[in-house]
Amino acid sequence: MNNSDFKILVCDSNSRVLSRLRRILSEDKFNVWTSSDPGEILRICESGNFDLLILDITIYAQLKNQGFSIDSEDMRAAPVIIMTTNEDFPLAIEAIEDGAIDFLDKPIKVKRLLITIKNTLLHSSKLKQMRIDQDELTTLKELYEAIINGIDYGIVVLDQHLRIESINEHQKRKLRSVHATVAGTHCYRYFYDRNTICDDCKIKEVFLNRTPVKYSIVNKAVGGLNYYLEVEAFPLFDKKGDVTRVVQLIKDVTERVRLEKELLEKKEYLESLVSHAPVGIFTADNSGFIRTANPTFADLLGADSSEAVIGLNVLESEEFTKEGLDAEFSLVLSQGKHLDLPSVHCNSRWGKEWICGLRCVPLKGGEGEITGLIATVVDVTEKWKLEENYRKRITELTIFKAVGELLQSTIALSDIFAIGLIGVTAGKGLGFNRAFLLRYDRRNNTLIGETAIGPSDTAEAGQIWTELYEKDLSLEDIFRNYVQNADERDAQVKEVVKGLKIPITWDEGFLHDVLFDNIPKYINNASKSEDADQRLIAQVLDSDSYAVAPLISRGKTEGVIIADNLITSKDITAEDLNRLSIISNQLGAAIENSQLLQNLEEKIGDLRQAYLDLKENRDLLLRAERLSVVGEVAASVAHEIRNPLTSIGGFTRAVLRDLDKNEKFKTNRRFLSIILEEVKRLERIVNDILGFVKPVTSRFENRDLSQVVEQTFSMMAGEIDENSIIITRDYEENLSAVWIDEDQIRQVFLNLFRNALHAMKGGGMLSVITKMDNDTVKLYISDTGVGIPEEHKNKLFTAFFTTKSTGSGLGLTVSSQIIRNHGGKIEVESQEGEGTTFIITLPLSTQEDRYEETNSSRGRREKSPHSL
Amino acid sequence: MKKRILVVDDEKNLRILYKEELKEDGYDVQVADSAETAFKILDKQEFDAIVLDVQMPGMNGLEAMGHMLHKNRKQAIILNTAYSQFKDDFESWSADAYVVKSSDLSELKEKLRELVG
Numbered sequence: 010m011n012n013s014d015f016k017i018l019v020c021d022s023n024s025r026v027l028s029r030l031r032r033i034l035s036e037d038k039f040n041v042w043t044s045s046d047p048g049e050i051l052r053i054c055e056s057g058n059f060d061l062l063i064l065d066i067t068i069y070a071q072l073k074n075q076g077f078s079i080d081s082e083d084m085r086a087a088p089v090i091i092m093t094t095n096e097d098f099p100l101a102i103e104a105i106e107d108g109a110i111d112f113l114d115k116p117i118k119v120k121r122l123l124i125t126i127k128n129t130l131l132h133s134s135k136l137k138q139m140r141i142d143q144d145e146l147t148t149l150k151e152l153y154e155a156i157i158n159g160i161d162y163g164i165v166v167l168d169q170h171l172r173i174e175s176i177n178e179h180q181k182r183k184l185r186s187v188h189a190t191v192a193g194t195h196c197y198r199y200f201y202d203r204n205t206i207c208d209d210c211k212i213k214e215v216f217l218n219r220t221p222v223k224y225s226i227v228n229k230a231v232g233g234l235n236y237y238l239e240v241e242a243f244p245l246f247d248k249k250g251d252v253t254r255v256v257q258l259i260k261d262v263t264e265r266v267r268l269e270k271e272l273l274e275k276k277e278y279l280e281s282l283v284s285h286a287p288v289g290i291f292t293a294d295n296s297g298f299i300r301t302a303n304p305t306f307a308d309l310l311g312a313d314s315s316e317a318v319i320g321l322n323v324l325e326s327e328e329f330t331k332e333g334l335d336a337e338f339s340l341v342l343s344q345g346k347h348l349d350l351p352s353v354h355c356n357s358r359w360g361k362e363w364i365c366g367l368r369c370v371p372l373k374g375g376e377g378e379i380t381g382l383i384a385t386v387v388d389v390t391e392k393w394k395l396e397e398n399y400r401k402r403i404t405e406l407t408i409f410k411a412v413g414e415l416l417q418s419t420i421a422l423s424d425i426f427a428i429g430l431i432g433v434t435a436g437k438g439l440g441f442n443r444a445f446l447l448r449y450d451r452r453n454n455t456l457i458g459e460t461a462i463g464p465s466d467t468a469e470a471g472q473i474w475t476e477l478y479e480k481d482l483s484l485e486d487i488f489r490n491y492v493q494n495a496d497e498r499d500a501q502v503k504e505v506v507k508g509l510k511i512p513i514t515w516d517e518g519f520l521h522d523v524l525f526d527n528i529p530k531y532i533n534n535a536s537k538s539e540d541a542d543q544r545l546i547a548q549v550l551d552s553d554s555y556a557v558a559p560l561i562s563r564g565k566t567e568g569v570i571i572a573d574n575l576i577t578s579k580d581i582t583a584e585d586l587n588r589l590s591i592i593s594n595q596l597g598a599a600i601e602n603s604q605l606l607q608n609l610e611e612k613i614g615d616l617r618q619a620y621l622d623l624k625e626n627r628d629l630l631l632r633a634e635r636l637s638v639v640g641e642v643a644a645s646v647a648h649e650i651r652n653p654l655t656s657i658g659g660f661t662r663a664v665l666r667d668l669d670k671n672e673k674f675k676t677n678r679r680f681l682s683i684i685l686e687e688v689k690r691l692e693r694i695v696n697d698i699l700g701f702v703k704p705v706t707s708r709f710e711n712r713d714l715s716q717v718v719e720q721t722f723s724m725m726a727g728e729i730d731e732n733s734i735i736i737t738r739d740y741e742e743n744l745s746a747v748w749i750d751e752d753q754i755r756q757v758f759l760n761l762f763r764n765a766l767h768a769m770k771g772g773g774m775l776s777v778i779t780k781m782d783n784d785t786v787k788l789y790i791s792d793t794g795v796g797i798p799e800e801h802k803n804k805l806f807t808a809f810f811t812t813k814s815t816g817s818g819l820g821l822t823v824s825s826q827i828i829r830n831h832g833g834k835i836e837v838e839s840q841e842g843e844g845t846t847f848i849i850t851l852p853l854s855t856q857e858d859r860y861e862e863t864n865s866s867r868g869r870r871e872k873s874p875h876s877l
Numbered sequence: 878m879k880k881r882i883l884v885v886d887d888e889k890n891l892r893i894l895y896k897e898e899l900k901e902d903g904y905d906v907q908v909a910d911s912a913e914t915a916f917k918i919l920d921k922q923e924f925d926a927i928v929l930d931v932q933m934p935g936m937n938g939l940e941a942m943g944h945m946l947h948k949n950r951k952q953a954i955i956l957n958t959a960y961s962q963f964k965d966d967f968e969s970w971s972a973d974a975y976v977v978k979s980s981d982l983s984e985l986k987e988k989l990r991e992l993v994g
Binding site for chain 2 (some may be wrong): 276647651652653654655656657658659660661662663688689692695696
């Protein structure tokens, strides 16, 4: 270091002193500053930007008064030399005490000045260095202490006597020991609360072997829990290379030990789980070699122990290749595929068939690469069989349901038969190859082929069944298809069925059981049977195995279904028969329904006819109702007309009577006669109307009908002659009397005879025949007139219907009303151009009628007529 | 002594006809246009027969007949009406005769002869 590197600040109130010192020091190349101003000096001191301060004692005194101190923090960097005089000695002592390094007496000697400066600077730099070294040491010490006390290790230093020399904070505070820590305590006492050295003292080994030792300590904790310490003991060597101390690094591993223990327990638990699991479990490496396997898996494979299967290769060993599983496992290992094979049919185990449920997933390494596989294997044979059974049952039930539903959709027997046979034969059905339906001809005691379904040979069967399978057709679809192509299909079996005529010759045996005891039967090897029926059917069907089920409707055997497996040659089982008979029962019920429905339809037809009849009657009634309304109107009109008619007619008669005496009024008389005739005609009409509305009270008597007829003829004698009519009569002898109102019946005859006359304008024959018929008498009134056109027949008895220009249209209506009132009926037969016959049927008199007559009083001859 | 007959009818022309025709037959004929009028006449005189219309405004013939029979059972009553149906009514049975109106009075005259001579 050069002098020029030092800055020296010189302070004195005497400028001469200052310039002298500047000159001396500059000669020695020091970097010199001077100042005499205490304020400036203080500022420079605060900046600390100098290496030495040479201070006059008087200025020191001034500065001190202002609170300046050499020993202050600001001044520490630079040493201070005080310039003094003798008189100032006490003050100089004070300055030394305050921290000044040295002092110079004034007047200052150059040599002394330079030596003092040099010493001071030297001292100062040493001091500086020491201070720096001390600071570094302190920092290091703190660091080490922090490390020693901060780390998670307990640190215990032991001397050659195994006494604790020092111990770190972690050991003191965190690592509990049974014994309180006291420096100088023996380690065996500290750690184990022993009074003597441990038998297996590790520390001793370290001292002797001069190499570190690791060991573990289990300590009882205060709470009684064990805690675990891991200790590493190092030798510490002195300069001579002797081991003077041993350091123990102590780590609390209680938590780790606990976790390890837990882990171990879990591992053991898992291992026992795996080895006792009822599921076969194994793992294989990525080459397919089995690495682990539990006893269950070994057992499933038929091996004695797990060891026997370890080493097998899932890609190569026969146990797996035989079942085609090698390909599957290969996919797991190559592509990471997850396998879930619910039912693998295996043969491996003792050559016995069993069904295995296999699941397999790949095992993966840290980077997702496939390192192997793990698989579980379960014997699902029983479960599978059970499920298979269920599946079968469900399929069957589905078929029965489908057949049932289809059967409900029709009552046509041919459809019913077809549905049944499709149910028996379709792939989705019971799966018989062919089915034949035979009807039982009761009269000839013979089974006669009716219809059949089935392929004729294997090729056709294959084609049909493949088609069914591929199209996944429902039973209904198959049925619809069948109906559409019924004629083309199953030609061969239909040919067979045509030839089926099996007479029932035996009183017992196969067919007898089926037909008459309603027992469904099946037979395999029928052609070798001793039963003739069985051989016969086998011959006709060309089939050795078949099942026969009866078709029963309303408790009677209507026929049988025969089903066989000609194409697949599968033996028929009791189960097959069971299913067949369920279908045959369904068919029987459907046939019964069909018959019932047909009966029902007939009954419905009858009812419909009855309804039509009723409706007609109701129409008749309605017409009668209407008539009664019309009649009431007509009656009131008639009544209103009658009174004036009565007076017109009455006065006309009176006038006529008077004019009779006078020949002069001949013309007037003729005119008046015409008026009178017309009045009479009107009165007749009025009478008819009023009579129709409410016929006049009947007077019933027992009368001989032929007499009444004769009376009527005589009344009409004039008209009959006028029209050149021949009368013929044929009266039954001994004709019983009839209970009638003579007047009314005569009115009927009058009406009918008048109509007859009207129909025979150019003459003709009118014949009357009476006949007894049980308890009635029939009266035939026939003419040889024009006849009644067909279209008029219905309206004949309708009120106001007439073909005559002069008729009221009430004659026949009133007539039929009168006959009805007599409890009889009137009918008409007519042939246009040939004539008309009216047939009147009247009941003969009963006992009551006669009694009535003998008891009727003179004044009360009337009997109420039947109401309209 | 001429037989006395009362004809009850609401129809004026018929009253004239009956009066003329029955007079012709030698009866002493009185007429009334309603049952009420007839009662007034009957209060003063007695008749051998009453020819009674049934359908009349006011009291009808059947009712009137009831009153008349109540008063005097000796006189004959002939119901004379356009309606044949009244024959069926019980009430009409107490009449001595029942004649359906007609321009031909012969039936009426016949009944009168039977009943009063």
